[in-house]
Amino acid sequence: MEKGKISALQMSVMMYHAIIATGILFIPKTVFDAAQQDIWISPIWAFPLGLLSVYIAYKLHKLYPDDTIMQYSQHILGAFFGKVLGLILLLLLYTSISVMVWQYGEFVVSEFLPHTPKYVIVGMMILLCAFAVHGGLEVIGRLAEMVFPFFSYFF
Amino acid sequence: MFNRKKFTFNKQNKGQQVDKEVLKPLYSNLEKNLEVLNFLYKDCSDVVFRSFVIAGHIKAQLIYIKGMSNIEEIDNNVLTPLMQQTDQNSINPISLIEHRLSVAEITKIESFDTCVEQLSVGNPILLLEDNRQGYALGLAKWEKRAIEEPSGELVVRGPREGFTESVEVNTSLLRRKIKSPQLKMKTLKVGSYTQTTIMITYIQDLSDETLIEEITQRIKRIDIDGILESGYIEELIQDNSYSPFPQVLVTERPDTAVSNLLEGRVVIVVDGTPFVLVAPTTFYSLFQSGEDYYHHFIISTATRWLRFLFLFISLLLPSLYVAVITYHQEMVPTTLLLTMVDSREAIPFPALVEALLMEITFEGLREAGLRLPKQVGAAVSIVGALVIGQAAVAAGLVSDPMVMVVALTGIASFTIPRYNIAIPFRLLRFPIMLLAGTFGLLGIMMGLLAIIIHLSTLRSFGVPYLSPMAPMKRRDLKDTLIRAPLWKLNTRPHLTGEYNKYRQSSNQKPFPNKNEEE
Incomplete structure (x- = not known):
């Protein structure tokens, strides 16, 4: 395992990047279908929920400061259920990343390059991600920090 | 493979004998010492062996390399006092050397390798009969270039001296x-x-x-x-x-x-x-010129921003032009688009080919300009101006906007104060142009991200290349994108100057004395 260290700022910036793109491109449409003109209420209700999940993650980290989520779920739920939960989490990561990549491809094809095959665009993005992952956690952290000013300027 | 073997073969045989001799200490017999040195400097016609006699009975030998020692001083301060010594009886050669030679730096030598070392630096060597020590005299003097203004890093304000070869x-x-x-x-x-x-x-x-x-x-x-x-x-x-x-x-x-x-x-x-x-x-320090600290901080800050702007231009402008012309015509204002289309109408190539053609020509001219003998310089610059300029347009090979893009890019890459950081960006322009030609603005983004990822993986002796931006050190930002006033630059950079953090006392902002009027 890579033993890179990142700062709190880097982690928060990385999370911001991960959430905001999906949040801006896809959530408004989905929520609008359900809520229509009352869409402005939804963030107010979503906010405490989000806060709660962050609080839970924080408390768990305080309880098991040196362990990963896989390790402490085995502590809490026992070996078998812990491993099952770990598997579910891995599958969740896998599916959510697939969804993100699909969203990205869909967005680019529909907005910029309508005649380019989607697998080329997605493939290029995945190659780029592989390049970043090859550098390790520290590199991704620094990359997020570097891009953040431009990113936040545009949104 | 064959060559390599031959080389080691040589080294093991002949080289070894030389190595063995070199590692030995000096003998007390002058003849024997000379034999070894003659063997080491066999066929070296620039090495001078001068034998003489001190006070009529002590044999001595002076060895130096032609053109590397100050012969006048050898004559006046070494040979003259030693040879004119007449007192024959109570002479101790060691005290003679220590008291009579008016040479500032005298080093004692005990083995052949220091002997060779001193000789090759230019110091003459004095060997005496029946003495296990030799003396290296600090009389080295060879031709060197005078201190001049460095031609690669010119400044308007600042010292005009530069390092030399010595x-x-x-x-x-x-x-x-x-x-x-x-x-x-x-x-x-x-x-x-x-x-x-x-x-x-x-x-x-x-x-x-x-x-x-x-x-x-x-x-x-x-x-x-x-x-x-x-x-x-x-x-x-x-x-x-x-x-x-x-x-x-x-x-x-x-x-x-x-x-x-x-x-x-x-x-x-x-x-x-x-x-x-x-x-x-770090990456950012490569964009700083020494002059930044000699001018007013507002001006230096503006200059730094200008440099970063032109860095992006030198890296991206041709690619942006290619991407916009090929894929994103809607981004250009209509009137400008009409003129562009008008000038591009007669051009047979796609924008990417046009851009590559012109950029490669420009790089070729730049390289030729560096290597040219001075006499033909003018000829090439006239031809170059014609090739890049009006003639290329008139011949129908490139469009007018492309000429402007190339010219601007060429100038932009020379605003970066250090040549060695400008080169990689000049080189990376070409892959990004290809990406822009195939994927448009998306390709440019991909290329930029790849460059930033690569920059974030780099370290220079343990210091992250992109610091202090990533990882962020807010304290060090005072001297990266901006140049804070000198009275604000109180701390040294985080990763190299942590051991002695403060470089000056704080509160040094100058203020006029308000009590003066009273």
């Missing part, structure tokens, strides 16, 4: 600026044939001990036959040798070297070149 002159330039004895210089010899002097210079208590140790280790590990320029050292000690980005700062200016020393960095001076190395360095 390591002694270079270290003296540093010492003249830093008078404190805390300025330390460690000497290493690298290169099995050239024995090039390399000085590791740092300020004690400002530089990290482990950093100095690391640099020393990396240089000591080098086993090469010759060091001809500091570029050899740079390539052999940098962290990531496959990266096109320079991980060591190269400068010709003593003031830049000193300001880096004061920030806790280490300066490596190599004999035989005016370019000294500064390690570790």
Whole structure:
């Protein structure tokens, strides 16, 4: 395992990047279908929920400061259920990343390059991600920090 | 393969005999010593052996290399006092040398290898009969270039002196600026044939001990036959040798070297070149010119922004043009688009081919301009102006906007104060152009991200290349994108100057004395 260290700022910036793109491109449409003109209420209700999940993650980290989520779920739920939960989490990561990549491809094809095959665009993005992952956690952290000013300027 | 074997074969046979002789201590017999030295310097017609007699009975031998020693001083201060000694009885040759020779620097020699070392530096050697010691006289003097203004790093305001090829002159330039004895210089010899002097210079208590140790280790590990320029050292000690980005700062200016020393960095001076190395360095410091600190801070800040703007232009402008023309025509204002279409109508090539053609031509002209003999320079610049300019348009090969783009790009890459950081960007322009030609703006984004990812993986002697932006050190931002006023630059950079954090006392903002009027 890579033993890179990142700062709190880097982690928060990385999370911001991960959430905001999906949040801006896809959530408004989905929520609008359900809520229509009352869409402005939804963030107010979503906010405490989000806060709660962050609080839970924080408390768990305080309880098991040196362990990963896989390790402490085995502590809490026992070996078998812990491993099952770990598997579910891995599958969740896998599916959510697939969804993100699909969203990205869909967005680019529909907005910029309508005649380019989607697998080329997605493939290029995945190659780029592989390049970043090859550098390790520290590199991704620094990359997020570097891009953040431009990113936040545009949104 | 064959060649390599032959080389080691040679080295093992003939080389070994020389090595054995060199490691021995001097004999007490003068004849025997001379025999060894004659063997070592066989067929070296530039080595002069001069035998003479002191006070009529002590045989002595003076050895020096032609053109590397001060012959006048040898005559006046060594040969004359020794040969004119007439008192025959109570003469002790050792006290004679210590008391009669008016030479400032006399080193005692006990073995043949120091003998060879001193000779090759230019110091004449004096050997005496029945004496196991020789004497190296510090009378080296050879032709060197005078101190001139560095042609690669010109400034409007700032010192006009630059480093020269001689390591002694270079270290003296540093010492003249830093008078404190805390300025330390460690000497290493690298290169099995050239024995090039390399000085590791740092300020004690400002530089990290482990950093100095690391640099020393990396240089000591080098086993090469010759060091001809500091570029050899740079390539052999940098962290990531496959990266096109320079991980060591190269400068010709003593003031830049000193300001880096004061920030806790280490300066490596190599004999035989005016370019000294500064390690570790960061991406942003490669965009700083020494002049930034001599002008008013608002002006320096604006200049830095201008440099970054033109960095992006030199990297991206042709690609942006290609992408917009090929894929995103809707981004251009309509009237401009009409003119562009009008000028592009007669052009047979796609924008990408047009851009590549012109950029490669420009790079070729630039390279030719560097290597040209001065006499033909004017001819090439006229032809170049025609090729890039009106003639290319008139011939229907390129469009008018493309000429402008190429010209702007060419100028932009020369606003970057350091040549070695401008080169990788000039090179990376081409892959990004290809990406822009195939994927439009998306391709440019991909290329930019790949460059930033690569930059974030780099480290220069343990210091992240993109610091202090990533990882973010807010304290150090005062001297990256902006140049804060000098009275605000209270702390040294985080990763190199942590050992002696404060460089000046705070609250030094000048203020007029308000009580003066009373």
